[in-house]
Amino acid sequence: xxxxxxxxxxxxxxxxxxxxxxxxxxxxxxxxxxxxxxxxxxxxxxxxxxxxxxxxxxxxxxxxxxxxxxxxxxxxxxxxxxxxxxxxxxxxxxxxxxxxxxxxxxxxxxxxxxxxxxxxxxxxxxxxxxxxxxxxxxxxxxxxxxxxxxxxxxxxxxxxxxxxxxxxxxxxxxxxxxxxxxxxxxxxxxxxxxxxxxxxxxxxxxxxxxxxxxxxxxxxxxxxxxxxxxxxxxxxxxxxxxxxxxxxxxxxxxxxxxxxxxxxxxxxxxxxxxxxxxxxxxxxxxxxxxxxxxxxxxxxxxxxxxxxxxxxxxxxxxxxxxxxxxxxxxxxxxxxxxxxxxxxxxxxxxxxxxxxxxxxxxxxxxxxxxxxxxxxxxxxxxxxxxxxxxxxxxxx
Amino acid sequence: xxxxxxxxxxxxxxxxxxxxxxxxxxxxxxxxxxxxxxxxxxxxxxxxxxxxxxxxxxxxxxxxxxxxxxxxxxxxxxxxxxxxxxxxxxxxxxxxxxxxxxxxxxxxxxxxxxxxxxxxxxxxxxxxxxxxxxxxxxxxxxxxxxxxxxxxxxxxxxxxxxxxxxxxxxxxxxxxxxxxxxxxxxxxxxxxxxxxxxxxxxxxxxxxxxxxxxxxxxxxxxxxxxxxxxxxxxxxxxxxxxxxxxxxxxxxxxxxxxxxxxxxxxxxxxxxxxxxxxxxxxxxxxxxxxxxxxxxxxxxxxxxxxxxxxxxxxxxxxxxxxxxxxxxxxxxxxxxxxxxxxxxxxxxxxxxxxxxxxxxxxxxxxxxxxxxxxxxxxxxxxxxxxxxxxxxxxxx
Numbered sequence: 026x027x028x029x030x031x032x033x034x035x036x037x038x039x040x041x042x043x044x045x046x047x048x049x050x051x052x053x054x055x056x057x058x059x060x061x062x063x064x065x066x067x068x069x070x071x072x073x074x075x076x077x078x079x080x081x082x083x084x085x086x087x088x089x090x091x092x093x094x095x096x097x098x099x100x101x102x103x104x105x106x107x108x109x110x111x112x113x114x115x116x117x118x119x120x121x122x123x124x125x126x127x128x129x130x131x132x133x134x135x136x137x138x139x140x141x142x143x144x145x146x147x148x149x150x151x152x153x154x155x156x157x158x159x160x161x162x163x164x165x166x167x168x169x170x171x172x173x174x175x176x177x178x179x180x181x182x183x184x185x186x187x188x189x190x191x192x193x194x195x196x197x198x199x200x201x202x203x204x205x206x207x208x209x210x211x212x213x214x215x216x217x218x219x220x221x222x223x224x225x226x227x228x229x230x231x232x233x234x235x236x237x238x239x240x241x242x243x244x245x246x247x248x249x250x251x252x253x254x255x256x257x258x259x260x261x262x263x264x265x266x267x268x269x270x271x272x273x274x275x276x277x278x279x280x281x282x283x284x285x286x287x288x289x290x291x292x293x294x295x296x297x298x299x300x301x302x303x304x305x306x307x308x309x310x311x312x313x314x315x316x317x318x319x320x321x322x323x324x325x326x327x328x329x330x331x332x333x334x335x336x337x338x339x340x341x342x343x344x345x346x347x348x349x350x351x352x353x354x355x356x357x358x359x360x361x362x363x364x365x366x367x368x369x370x371x372x373x374x375x376x377x378x379x380x381x382x383x384x385x386x387x388x389x390x391x392x393x394x395x396x397x398x399x400x401x402x403x404x405x406x407x408x409x410x411x412x413x414x415x416x417x418x419x420x421x
Numbered sequence: 422x423x424x425x426x427x428x429x430x431x432x433x434x435x436x437x438x439x440x441x442x443x444x445x446x447x448x449x450x451x452x453x454x455x456x457x458x459x460x461x462x463x464x465x466x467x468x469x470x471x472x473x474x475x476x477x478x479x480x481x482x483x484x485x486x487x488x489x490x491x492x493x494x495x496x497x498x499x500x501x502x503x504x505x506x507x508x509x510x511x512x513x514x515x516x517x518x519x520x521x522x523x524x525x526x527x528x529x530x531x532x533x534x535x536x537x538x539x540x541x542x543x544x545x546x547x548x549x550x551x552x553x554x555x556x557x558x559x560x561x562x563x564x565x566x567x568x569x570x571x572x573x574x575x576x577x578x579x580x581x582x583x584x585x586x587x588x589x590x591x592x593x594x595x596x597x598x599x600x601x602x603x604x605x606x607x608x609x610x611x612x613x614x615x616x617x618x619x620x621x622x623x624x625x626x627x628x629x630x631x632x633x634x635x636x637x638x639x640x641x642x643x644x645x646x647x648x649x650x651x652x653x654x655x656x657x658x659x660x661x662x663x664x665x666x667x668x669x670x671x672x673x674x675x676x677x678x679x680x681x682x683x684x685x686x687x688x689x690x691x692x693x694x695x696x697x698x699x700x701x702x703x704x705x706x707x708x709x710x711x712x713x714x715x716x717x718x719x720x721x722x723x724x725x726x727x728x729x730x731x732x733x734x735x736x737x738x739x740x741x742x743x744x745x746x747x748x749x750x751x752x753x754x755x756x757x758x759x760x761x762x763x764x765x766x767x768x769x770x771x772x773x774x775x776x777x778x779x780x781x782x783x784x785x786x787x788x789x790x791x792x793x794x795x796x797x798x799x800x801x802x803x804x805x806x807x808x809x810x811x812x813x814x815x816x817x
Contacts (some may be wrong), residue, residue, distance in 0.1 A: 026647045027586070027617045029679050033529045039685035042487060063484075070482045078693055079475050086466045086661040086697065088459075091438060121517050121665065124687040132553055133429045137533045153686025157528055159555060190423070221423045251422040265482035267692030269517065283425050286432035290549025291520040296663030297474055297693035301482065 032159070037152045040382025047365035048376050056369050059400060059408035062361075062378040064199065064346065066399045068264040068316055070305075077304030078297055089296050091288040093119020093272070097303040101272060104306055108231070110242045110255075116276050118284050119294045123229050123258030123271035124150065129284040130254050130273055131158040134223050135190040141225075142184050143193045144176060146200055146349060146383035146390055148227065151193065163189070164385045169340050169351055169393070173201040175209040181216050191223035191254075192216065197230040197240065200383045200395035201349050202324075202342020204234055207241040214249045223280075224249055229258040229271070230345035232313055235321045238343050250276040261346075263305040264316075268298035320346050323398040323405055330409040331396075334416065347397050349380055349390075352416065357381065357394045359421055368415050375408045375415070428555070433548045436778025443761035444772050452765050455804035457792045458757075458774040460595065460743065464660040464712055464795075466701075473700030474693055485692050487684040489515020489668070493699040497668060500702055504627070506638045506651075512672050514680050515690045519625050519654030519667035520546065525680040526650050526669055527554040530619050531586040537621075538580050539589045540572060542596055542745060542779035542786055544623065547589065559585070560781045565736045565747055565789070569597040571605040577612055587619035587650075588612065593626045593636065596779045596791035597745050598720075598738020600630055603637040610645045619676075620645055625654040625667070626741035628709055631717045634739050646672040657742075659701040660712075664694035716742050719794040719801055726805040727792075730812065742794050745776055745786075748812065753777065753790045755817055764811050771804045771811070 041063050051058050092098065098114040105112035120126040135141065137159035143151060145164035155162045165180050167173040181192065192213060197204045205213075217224040226243040234240050243253045258271035273284050324342055331339045336353030354360045357379035364374050380393035398405060437459050447454050488494065494510040501508035516522040531537065533555035539547060541560035551558045561576050563569040577588065588609060593600040601609075613620040622639040630636050639649045654667035669680050720738055727735045732749030750756045753775040760770050776789035794801060 026673070026675075027530070027613075027619050029675050030528065030530055030532045030535070030586075032532050033679035033682070036528075036679065036682035036686070038682055039487075042685050065483055067481065069480050075477070075479060075482070078477060081471070081474060083471060084465050085463065086471070086663040087461055088662045091435075121691070122687060125517075128687075132426065132432075134423070134426055136426045136428050137555055139426070150686045150688070153682065157683060157686065159533055190426075217423075223423050266484045267482040267689065269689065269691040277422070279422075279425050283429035283432065286429070286434055286549065287553060289435035289438050290432070290546045290553065291518060291524075292546070293663065293665065295517070295665040295691040295694050297697070298691050301693070 032156060036156050037382065039153070040149050041378050044361055044365060044376060047362055051365045051374060055372065057373040058365070059373065059375045059404055059411065061396045061400070061408055062376040064261065064397045064399060065266055066261065066264045066346070067401065068319070070265045071263055071308040071312055073307055074263060074265060074301040074305035078301045081297065081300055086296055089293040089299060091293055092285055093117070093294055094299055097299050100303055100306045108242070110244050112244060112274055116274055116281060118273045118281060118288050119299065120271045120273055120288070121294050122260065122269040123227065123256050124154070126256045126271045126273040127154050127227070128158065129287045130225050130256065131155065131160050132287050133280055133283045135160045138188065139190045140186060140188045141191045141193050142181060142189060145386060146380060148195050148199045149382040152385060162385045166386070169338060169349060172340050173198065173203040175205060175212065178212060178216060185220050189220070189222060191225050193225045193227070195227040197233060197344025199230065199345055200347045200380065201340050202345045202347050204238050204240065204343035210241045210243060211246060214243070214246045217249060217252045222252065223254055224252050225254045225256060227256040229256065229261055232262055233317060233320060233346060234344040235317070235324060236343060240344070244274070244276065254280060259302045259305055263308060265301060265305065268301050269295060270298045270302040320398065323402060326402050327396065327398045327405050327409065330406060334413045346399055347395055349393050350396055351393050354392055354419060354421060356391055356421065360419060361394065363419065363421065364415055368418065370411050370414045373407070373411055375411050428552060432552050433778065435549070436545050437774050440757055440761060440772060443758055447761045447770060451768065453769040454761070455769070455771045455796060455800055455807065457796070457804055458772040460657065460793045460795060461662055462657065462660045462742070462795045463797065464715070466661045467659050467704040467708055469703055470659060470661060470697040470701035474697050477693065477696055482692055485689040485695060487689055488681055489513070489690055490695055493695050496699055496702045504638070506640050508640060508670055512670055512677060514669045514677060514684050515695065516667045516669055516684070517690050518656065518665040519623065519652050520550070522652045522667045522669040523550050523623065524554065525683045526621050526652065527551065527556050528683050529676055529679045531556045534584065535586045536582060536584045537587045537589050538577060538585060541782060542776060544591050544595045545778040548781060558781045562782070565734060565745060568736050569594065569599040571601060571608065574608060574612060581616050585616070585618060587621050589621045589623070591623040593629060593740025595626065595741055596743045596776065597736055598741045598743050600634050600636065600740035606637045606639060607642060610639070610642045613645060613648045618648065619650055620648050621650045621652060623652040625652065625657055628658055629713060629716060629742060630740040631713070631720060632739060636740070640670070640672065650676060655698045655701055659704060661697060661701065664697050665691060666694045666698040716794065719798060722798050723792065723794045723801050723805065726802060730809045744792055745789050746792055747789050750788055750812070750815060750817060752787055752817065756815060757790065759815065759817060760811055764814065766807050766810045769803070769807055771807050
């Protein structure tokens with residue numbers, strides 16, 4: 026039998042998805058499962074986006090342009106300008122999800138064996154994209170005790186080698202919910218300028234900030250126009266994860282022309298989803314106001330109830346809709362599996378994402394889980410109650 | 422300014438898309454352009470697929486499973502079985518176009534610096550996927566004089582090294598229209614068995630065969646179940662290129678479990694497009710009968726009229742909807758650009774795909790173009806007439 030590639034063997038299993046078989050088994054056993062594990066919001070997609078697809082009126086479902094349709098890119102440019110991020114249509118390449126934007130970005134800036142520095146914990150799938158691209162992730166540790174604030178500059182500089190090509194951040198952060206301050210972004214800008222690196226910012230949760238904190242996009246700092254690459258997506262913004270539409274944004278023309286060659290090879294992003302995404306840009310502000318109020322309430326509910334459980338420590342999220350919780354257990358992989366396989370409280374249990382997969386340093390985060398607050402208030406309360414009871418009963 | 426990766430600099434420009442700016446200029450000058458350059462059929466998408474999307478009824482556009490929805494994969498399995506290709510649902514991973522299926526396949530079987538052997542000329546974007554994956558294409562030459570038949574076994578065996586991981590074919594072939602016979606496929610199967618390689622077959626044009634010739638899928642040969650990977654797509658089959666739905670098929674469980682890890686990293690294929698693709702599987706046979714009659718008539722029309730031009734040689738396609746034509750010119754890149762920029766006949770011109778991009782051997786195919794017969798009969802006749810006049814007037 027011919028052999029699988031080393032790369033293929035190294036590809037990580039998704040920490041979020043590997044528990045799915047256990048969840049399916051639990052459901053077959055008629056357990057009710059509260060899903061705290063995945064960032065699939067229960068928020069309705071804006072009707073305007075869904076309707077645009079219903080009325081598509083197409084006779085031939087044709088390729089679009091590789092970089093996305095001109096109309097859509099013009100509207101994205103307007104969206105950025107409304108958010109005080111000065112981006113033109115020709116600085117945008119529409120991608121198949123933020124995922125593809127990150128793949129294109131890594132291919133554009135890094136070769137086999139090159140390195141990218143990422144504050145840890147980070148979005149688990151970065152491991153997959155880095156492995157697929159032959160790029161090594163060098164983690165810089167951020168800590169639950171400082172609520173996952175940006176590590177000191179010296180921590181970054183210690184890690185920079187001739188192979189370092191970029192610093193990658195997710196802001197607001199998945200899985201921490203951390204929102205970098207303007208000062209922290211400026212610090213990162215200074216580092217990438219000094220060391221001639223790229224700064225790749227995954228800003229897909231841009232709208233989701235709480236407590237009056239404002240998101241500061243990397244492209245609000247004009248000193249890093251040649252260094253900055255934004256990864257973006259409609260998935261969370263409009264609760265349309267299934268669209269698979271994102272974009273790569275850069276004011277560096279070489280980055281755009283190179284990423285475009287990757288985009289041309291795969292022909293075009295999906296057409297129906299572009300129709301939905303273009304229409305979604307007309308979503309009224311009231312939609313976001315409601316959604317953000319809802320998430321803020323959920324965050325407050327979740328954090329309050331988690332903090333009441335003895336031995337549980339929570340990173341308080343300032344954005345996005347995740348938090349990292351440290352539990353009084355040793356191995357959250359085993360705990361998460363036990364919750365699905367062996368535990369229930371009155372026929373109900375919960376599914377959490379073990380946090381080990383959000384670290385690339387082995388052995389770190391094993392007593393942590395990521396919790397996504399994508400459920401309604403009353404379900405969140407019940408889910409945390411189940412967690413509390415489970416921790417009392419857990420033999421591990 | 423930080424530098425672009427070597428990979429990024431090596432990424433080929435799409436030979437099909439690089440002429441687009443010239444075509445846009447021609448159109449601005451009010452020229453009518455007949456597009457012979459791209460495999461975007463003018464055939465209508467089956468209404469049943471378009472209607473399914475119109476009636477989607479979704480409230481939340483959610484992720485699907487990374488491997489594609491179970492219902493859809495079950496229906497694809499039934500489709501293969503109807504075509505006497507014994508494939509089960511768990512041997513299928515739904516991908517974002519055939520493009521992504523090929524990327525997953527290369528990632529699954531090959532590491533940086535590994536080699537794949539492909540009969541040349543080949544689908545130009547294979548160059549892009551190979552570069553993106555760090556894999557080197559080793560071409561085995563097929564020739565217009567033998568109508569692009571499979572080169573002799575000895576030609577393949579001469580090229581096999583310890584780095585060789587797979588032979589990749591496109592059957593029926595883009596850009597040649599060549600349809601491999603059952604005997605040729607069996608020959609390839611024998612080679613991959615003997616040398617323990619994978620055989621990757623891009624079969625996206627499976628339905629498009631003419632003159633009573635039957636397509637022989639690699640998975641009809643059970644001796645290579647561990648070696649075979651099929652790349653498939655709905656793009657051409659149902660004239661829905663803009664869906665971006667394909668699949669990777671293998672009976673090798675390690676291939677599937679590894680490809681699934683790549684699929685998990687990018688979360689899921691597009692949801693709307695899966696709705697369309699699932700519905701498209703109910704397209705009645707009469708649709709294909711009509712479409713294939715139409716393409717056969719177009720092929721006959723195209724070949725007949727091309728053969729009447731002095732100095733033009735045509736590879737006669739037995740499948741798909743492309744042919745390679747050798748023209749009495751030296752540089753088809755320049756000729757294609759000249760057609761758009763400087764030439765017109767009564768305000769009309771044509772766009773062709775220079776064939777150099779379909780070869781990886783430098784300097785080969787420069788006097789050839791790929792012509793896609795995706796236009797109506799009368800337009801094809803007019804387009805070939807324009808080509809004839811252009812060749813008479815071409816100063817190059």
